[in-house]
Amino acid sequence: MKRFAQLFNELDCSTATLDKVAALKRYFADANAADAAWATYFLAGGKPRQVVKTAELRALAGELSNVPEWLFDECYQTVGDLAETIALVLPERSDIETVEIGLADWIEHRLLPLRAMETLQRAEKVCGYWSELDSTGRFLLTKLIAGGFRVGVSKLLVQRALAEHGGIDAKRVAERMMGFTDRTRAPTAAAFSRIIRGEMTNENGGDDEVIGQPYPFFLAHQIPFASDEFDGKLGTPEQWIVEWKYDGIRAQVVKRRGMVFIWSRGEELITDRFPELALMANALDDGTVLDGEILAWRNGAPLPFSVLQQRIGRKTISKKVLADAPVIFMAYDALELDGHDQRDAPQAGRSAALAAVANRAPAHFALSPQVLGQSWGELKALREESRERGVEGLMLKHRDARYGSGRTKADGTWWKWKIEPMSIDCVLIYAQAGHGRRASLYTDYTFAVWSRAPQNAEAAAEVVDAIVSGKPAPSGPLEATLQLVPFAKAYSGLTDAEFKRIDAAIRKTTLNKFGPVRSVKPSLVFELGFEGINQSARHKSGIAVRFPRMLRIRADKPIHEANTLAELRALLRLQAPQSPIRGQ
Secondary structure (H helix, E strand, C coil): CHHHHHHHHHHHHCCCHHHHHHHHHHHHHHCCHHHHHHHHHHHCCCCCCCCCCHHHHHHHHHHHHCCCHHHHHHHHHHHCCHHHHHHHHCCCCCCCCCCCCCHHHHHHHHHHHHHHCCHHHHHHHHHHHHHCCCHHHHHHHHHHHHCCCCCCCCHHHHHHHHHHHHCCCHHHHHHHCCCCCCCCCCCCHHHHHHHHCCCCCCCCCCCHHHHCCCCCCECCEECCCCHHHHHHHHCCHHHEEEEEECCCEEEEEEEECCEEEEEECCCCECHHHCHHHHHHHHCCCCCEEEEEEEEEEECCEECCHHHHHHHCCCCCCCHHHHHHCCEEEEEEEEEEECCEECCCCCHHHHHHHHHHHHHCCCCCEEECCECCCCCHHHHHHHHCCHHHHCCCEEEEEECCCCCCCECCHHHCCEEEEECCCEEEEEEEEEEEECCHHHCCCEEEEEEEEECCCCCCHHHHHHHHHHHHCCCCCCCCCHHHCCCEEEEEEECCCCCHHHHHHHHHHHHHCEEEEECCEEEECCCCEEEEEECEEEECCCCCCCEEEECCEEEEECCCCCHHHCCEHHHHHHCHHHHCCCCCCCCC
């Protein structure tokens, strides 16, 4: 843990890429394979499993430090991070005995067993562990046991450091690391050694882990120029394969040696959650790896992503869930056929090979249809139909493109031509401090719309006055009385300067504090954008939006002109496809 804490400090204190790579290489040179495996897991984005609830950690830290709850809350609001707050309030000890325990031993023999302990035994263990560590060690320990570890280093940088450390190609490291951060299996010394060992004659031979290895996903870039520039920037549509951009779970289906593995883009093994897709993949030839999208699908058309969410995170898939959220695998690309890597073949060739697979594919399998247009203008018109078709826009794939790795333009050319987000004008009603470099600013906001349109500015002012005086919101049907109804949270989209300006306004208009949250006087209107909208029984508004972000501050708009719940619900009609998806 001490050496990992040292690495964390080096990475956290540096903004230079070369310095971070050098720090990573020094760590990998010093650490044994078991410790390096866990370090790689966390640094590459693997999520530690929460073993102690944050409420327990707060109570323990307050007890050990003799800090009353109100003062701890004030410290937390100022610092903005629970682990850092705990590390700062715990009393410093001059008699700390250095305990040389490796990261793997800490995780496997100390932290993971905490989850199964009784509360008093767990508290005793955590307090004892804190007492063995300095401030940085306590911070890291708290992050790990609370399941919130993050560090300022990209997965790409970790792969680069491993490649230089092992003296192998970085792309090969990226391939071998696929699935390494899957939460269903712990990283091991053997798995780490496979990442950095020399070239092998058969990457897909050996144990089940290697047999089921997916390929790094190739990711598209958003088109950075206007459609009237397409002719000059992209050439003619005939040079491109154009497909619909679906909204599902990006996945790879792997069939090797009679075994099936389904991987999400997040490198999570999800085979058990989609038994009908696993059955479908059993009918594929051995040595087949397909890239595509898992979609909730009924009657020839995609269902909203919220339907697919019923399948995400479930350990047991009941017959009811299978019936309520039927799925298909919409195939985009053929990465491996008959055991041979196809990624260097041109896009047109891979698409033709995939079509041959689709001709003999079983149920729950679909081939992504190509969208045909004689001009970019025709394709733009088809793109305008995206919402009624239940898709997000178009994908453009150059016919000569190879299948690359990650979002790297040099590896090939894939563009996503998405439709503009839905948007609504709404009112800021709650704010919370951000994290990291934004911990001292209020950047996480809750927004509301009107239950019905105010008759005028005076009617809206009466509602605001009632909120300021602390009167509870009216009971009964939402539309029966005029009130502000919360419907979404967002924390991105503004510049640093805009966040500072809004932070100052929040501090001046704060009405109440609820832990880290402030309620504010409704006075600021924002345009909020989002990718999708669905009904939700869990929210007071009855609405849930997907990927909300702030598009702009509407300083030009008074709050009585903000949108209403009815206008928000009207967007639902744009969300659902009206007819089956058809190829053009």
